[in-house]
Amino acid sequence: MKSMSASGGAATPSGAATPSTWRGLAMGRSGGDLAIATLLGLGALATLLFGEAYWLLASQVAITMIFALSVDLLVGYAGIVTLGHAVFFGLGAYTVGIASAHLGWTEPLSGLLLAGLVAAALGGATGVLVLRTKGLGQLMLTMAFASLVYEIANRAKPLTGGADGLQGMVIAPILGLFEFDIFGLTAFLYTLAVLGVVVGLAVLMTRSPYGRSLVGIRENRVRMQAIGTNVQQRLLSIYVVSAALAGIAGALLAQTSQFVGLNVLHFSLSGEILIIVALGGAGRLWGALLGAVVFTLFKDRLSALDPAYWYFWLGLLLAVIVLFAPKGLIGLVDRLLSILQRGEVR
Amino acid sequence: MITAALTILFHGLAFAMVLYIVSVGLGITMGLMNFANLAHGAFAAAGGYVVVMATRSLGLPFWVALPAAFIVVALAGAVIERLVVRTLYGADELRQVLFSIALLFMAIAGFTVAFGPLQQQPEIPAGLSGQLALGDVEFPSYRAFVIVAGVAILAALWLLIGRTRMGMRIRAAVDNRNMAEAIGVDTKLLFTLTFALGTGIAGLGGGIGADILSITPTYGQEYLVLFLIVVAVGGLGSIFGPFLAALCIGVVDVAGKYLIPEFGAFFIYGVVIAILLAKPAGLFGVRS
Numbered sequence: 001m002k003s004m005s006a007s008g009g010a011a012t013p014s015g016a017a018t019p020s021t022w023r024g025l026a027m028g029r030s031g032g033d034l035a036i037a038t039l040l041g042l043g044a045l046a047t048l049l050f051g052e053a054y055w056l057l058a059s060q061v062a063i064t065m066i067f068a069l070s071v072d073l074l075v076g077y078a079g080i081v082t083l084g085h086a087v088f089f090g091l092g093a094y095t096v097g098i099a100s101a102h103l104g105w106t107e108p109l110s111g112l113l114l115a116g117l118v119a120a121a122l123g124g125a126t127g128v129l130v131l132r133t134k135g136l137g138q139l140m141l142t143m144a145f146a147s148l149v150y151e152i153a154n155r156a157k158p159l160t161g162g163a164d165g166l167q168g169m170v171i172a173p174i175l176g177l178f179e180f181d182i183f184g185l186t187a188f189l190y191t192l193a194v195l196g197v198v199v200g201l202a203v204l205m206t207r208s209p210y211g212r213s214l215v216g217i218r219e220n221r222v223r224m225q226a227i228g229t230n231v232q233q234r235l236l237s238i239y240v241v242s243a244a245l246a247g248i249a250g251a252l253l254a255q256t257s258q259f260v261g262l263n264v265l266h267f268s269l270s271g272e273i274l275i276i277v278a279l280g281g282a283g284r285l286w287g288a289l290l291g292a293v294v295f296t297l298f299k300d301r302l303s304a305l306d307p308a309y310w311y312f313w314l315g316l317l318l319a320v321i322v323l324f325a326p327k328g329l330i331g332l333v334d335r336l337l338s339i340l341q342r343g344e345v346r
Numbered sequence: 347m348i349t350a351a352l353t354i355l356f357h358g359l360a361f362a363m364v365l366y367i368v369s370v371g372l373g374i375t376m377g378l379m380n381f382a383n384l385a386h387g388a389f390a391a392a393g394g395y396v397v398v399m400a401t402r403s404l405g406l407p408f409w410v411a412l413p414a415a416f417i418v419v420a421l422a423g424a425v426i427e428r429l430v431v432r433t434l435y436g437a438d439e440l441r442q443v444l445f446s447i448a449l450l451f452m453a454i455a456g457f458t459v460a461f462g463p464l465q466q467q468p469e470i471p472a473g474l475s476g477q478l479a480l481g482d483v484e485f486p487s488y489r490a491f492v493i494v495a496g497v498a499i500l501a502a503l504w505l506l507i508g509r510t511r512m513g514m515r516i517r518a519a520v521d522n523r524n525m526a527e528a529i530g531v532d533t534k535l536l537f538t539l540t541f542a543l544g545t546g547i548a549g550l551g552g553g554i555g556a557d558i559l560s561i562t563p564t565y566g567q568e569y570l571v572l573f574l575i576v577v578a579v580g581g582l583g584s585i586f587g588p589f590l591a592a593l594c595i596g597v598v599d600v601a602g603k604y605l606i607p608e609f610g611a612f613f614i615y616g617v618v619i620a621i622l623l624a625k626p627a628g629l630f631g632v633r634s
Contacts, residue, residue, distance in 0.1 A: 081439050081440050081443065129619070129623055132623065132626065133622060133623075134626070135439065136382060136574075136578055136582065137578060137622050139439075139574070140575065140618070140622060141619065143574065144571075144575070144615045144618045144619050144622070145615075145619070147571055147611070147615050148612065151611050151612055155608060155609070267570075267571065271447055274440075274443070274447075275444065278440065278441075278444045307458075308454075308455045308458040308463075309455065310455075311451045311452070311454050311455040311458075312451070312456070314448075315447075315448040315450070315454075315455065316448070316452060317448075318447065318448035318451070319430075319445060319448035322434075322441050322444050323433065323445070326441060
C-alpha cells in the first residue's frame with residue numbers, strides 16, 4: 001500500500017500528460033472512453049480466437065453498434081430526439097435485399113454504399129420536414145414517417161415479401177475472395193471492419209469543429225445562431241449522415257443474414273436503439289458502443305428464457321438508469337475510474 | 347351508397363370516441379406538466395383488465411366495473427406520479443421518453459404474467475349486445491353506447507375544466523405555470539390530481555373501448571402511435587382539439603380501410619404529416 005502511494009505520487013505529474021495525449025488522439029475528456037475501447041477491443045479479439053460459437057452473435061453486436069452510433073450522433077450530440085430511426089435501418093436492409101433478390105446486385109461493398117445513399121436520400125427528404133418542428137411534434141413526425149414506410153413495406157408484397165419477409169437474397173463473396181460461411185467468421189470480420197471505419201469517422205467527426213458545433217446547438221441553439229452558425233443546415237446534415245449510417249447498419253444485417261423481415265422497420269426497433277444509446281450514455285460515442293454490446297448480449301440471454309421476463313428486466317434496468325444514472329453505463333465507468341484513481345493517489 | 351356512408355360514419359365515430367377517451371388525458375398532462383408519457387396506453391390497458399376481471403371473474407355488473415376501472419387506474423396513476431414521474435418534470439425530453447418506455451415495458455411484462463398473452467373481452471350487458479336499427483341500416487348498439495360515452499366525457503371534461511375551480515387552476519397552470527404558482531396555486535397537488543384524472547379517464551377508455559381496441563398485454567405499445575397522433579394533432583392542453591383530431595382520424599381511417607383496403611393505414615399517417623407540417627403545435631395547441 002505504501003509503495004503504491006509513493007509511486008502513484010511520483011507518477012502523477014508526468015502521468016497527467018499521458019492521458020491527455022491519448023485524449024488528443026481519439027478519446028473524450030474522461031478515462032472511461034479509453035477503458036471501454038480497450039475492453040471492447042479485447043472482447044472482439046477473444047471472440048475471434050476462442051468464441052467460435054459466438055461469431056454470428058458478434059456480427060449482430062457489431063451491426064447494433066453501428067446503428068447505435070448513428071442514433072447517438074443524432075440524439076446524443078445534436079439533441080434531435082427520434083422515435084423512428086428504424087426507418088433508415090430498414091430501408092438500408094431492404095435496399096440491398098431488393099437489389100440482390102430482384103436485380104441481381106450481389107456485390108456486398110457497393111451494396112453497402114447503395115444502401116447508405118438511399119437512406120441518406122430519405123434522410124434528406126424527411127429531415128427537411130422533421131426539423132421544421134420541435135419537441136412532441138418532432139417525435140410524432142419521425143414516428144409517423146416510420147409508420148408510413150412500415151405500412152408501404154407491408155403492402156408492397158411483390159417487392160418486399162410483406163409479412164413473410166424477403167427471401168431469395170444472394171450475396172457474392174466480399175472483394176470476390178471471402179465467401180460468407182456457415183460459422184459466421186466472414187460475417188464477423190466484415191461487420192467488424194465496417195464498424196472500425198464507422199467508429200473512426202465518428203470519432204473524427206465529433207472532435208472536429210463541426211461536431212463541436214452540434215453540441216453547441218444542443219446546448220444553446222439561440223447562441224449558436226447568434227455567433228453565425230447555420231443551425232438548420234448543420235442539423236439537416238447530421239440527420240442525413242445519421243440516416244446513411246443507420247442504412248449501412250441495416251444493409252449489413254441483410255447481407256449477413258441473407259434475409260429481410262418487416263421487423264427491421266418496426267417501432268420497437270426505433271425504441272430499442274434509443275434505449276441502447278441511453279443505457280450506454282447519450283452524447284458519448286463509446287457509451288453508445290458499450291450500450292449496444294451489453295443490450296444485445298442481455299437480450300440474447302434473457303429473451304431466450306421468456307420474452308415477458310426480458311421486457312420486465314429491460315424496463316426495470318431502463319428505469320434505474322434514467323432515475324439514478326442519467327449518464328448511462330459510461331458515466332458509471334467514469335465514476336468507478338475516478339474512485340480508483342483517487343484511491344491510488346492517496 | 348348512403349348505407350355505406352352511414353356505416354363508415356358510424357364505425358368511424360365509435361373508433362374516434364375510443365381514441366378520444368383514451369388520449370384526452372394524455373393531452374392534458376402533457377400540456378400541463380410537459381411530461382411526454384409514452385406509457386399512457388398501459389394505463390388504458392390496465393383499465394381494460396380491471397373491467398375484464400370485474401365482469402368475468404368477480405361477476406360484477408358492467409356499470410360497476412367501469413367506475414371501478416376509473417378509480418383503480420387513477421389511484422395507480424397518482425401513486426406513480428408521486429413516487430417517480432414527479433422527479434422527471436423539467437428533465438429533458440429523452441429521459442422522460444425513456445422512463446415512460448421503461449414503465450410501458452414493465453406493464454407489458456406484468457400484464458402477460460398476470461393475464462396471459464391472449465386477447466381479453468369484458469362481458470357486455472345484455473341490453474347493449476344487440477343491434478340498433480336506423481331506417482334500414484343496422485348498427486351494433488354497443489358502439490352507439492361508445493359514441494354516447496365519448497360525447498358525455500367531452501361534456502364532463504368541459505364542465506370540469508371550464509366551470510370548476512380546479513379546472514380554472516389547471517387552465518392557469520397550463521398557460522403560465524410560474525404565474526399560477528406565484529398567486530398561490532398548489533401545483534404539486536394539482537399535478538398529482540391531473541395525472542390521476544388523465545390516467546383514470548384512459549383506464550375508462552380502455553374498458554369502454556375493449557370492443558374496438560382489443561385488450562392485450564401489448565395494447566400500450568400497439569396503439570401508442572394512434573394516441574400520440576390524436577394528442578399531437580389536437581394540440582396539447584386542450585380538450586376540444588383532441589376531440590376534433592380523433593374525429594378526423596377515426597373517420598378517415600375507417601373510410602380508408604373500408605373503401606381502399608389495400609392502402610391500409612396510409613391515410614392516417616398522410617393526414618397527420620400534412621397537419622403537423624401546416625400547424626406544428628396541432629389544431630388547438632396552447633404550446634408546441
